Amino acid sequence: MRIISNFLYSSLSLILIILNFAFYAYAIGNVDWVLLKENNDGKEWLDKGSIKPLPNGEISVLTKFFKNPTSSDEDGELSLYVMRINCDEKKFKDTSINGIPQFNSKWQTSNNDELIDIVIENSCSNFING
Numbered sequence: 001m002r003i004i005s006n007f008l009y010s011s012l013s014l015i016l017i018i019l020n021f022a023f024y025a026y027a028i029g030n031v032d033w034v035l036l037k038e039n040n041d042g043k044e045w046l047d048k049g050s051i052k053p054l055p056n057g058e059i060s061v062l063t064k065f066f067k068n069p070t071s072s073d074e075d076g077e078l079s080l081y082v083m084r085i086n087c088d089e090k091k092f093k094d095t096s097i098n099g100i101p102q103f104n105s106k107w108q109t110s111n112n113d114e115l116i117d118i119v120i121e122n123s124c125s126n127f128i129n130g
Contacts, residue, residue, distance in 0.1 A: 033064060037118045042067045042076065044115040050082075051127050058086050060095070061123045065115065087124035092116065 032049040043066045050062035060082060067077040082096035086107065093105040110116035 031062065034122075036122055037115055039114060040068065041115060044119060046119055046122055048126060051123055053127070054084065056086075057088060058084055059123060059127050060084050061119070063119055083119065083123075085120055085123055087120070087127065090120055092120060 030049065031047040033045045034048055036044045036046050038044075045064040047062040047064070050060070052060045054060055063081045063083055065079050065081065067079070069076045080096075080098055081094050083092050084095050085092045089107075091107045091109055093107050094102050095105060096102060110120065
């Protein structure tokens, strides 16, 4: 019985991983990246085609962040985020990071992070005007 249980668990895990990468690859093929801002921390892009309305006046967007290396012997880091944004309250939460769902993410403010601020401002502006 334990062998069957392990087999089913392994099969389900493999299917979830394959589906996760399939959705990730689909998203990469249909993007309209716009560089929003570059500063000492890195670069922030927004996929303008990904802005989607959600219930309660919220939106969902796909963003890309390149974190600048902190020393000369390391590479920068590129990350993809699916963000849920409440335009009225200027709050956000990451629902997916690099294709991995973030089920326990909490609403937060940008905490004066200019890259997050520009994502919220631009996404909400494009959604309202667009």
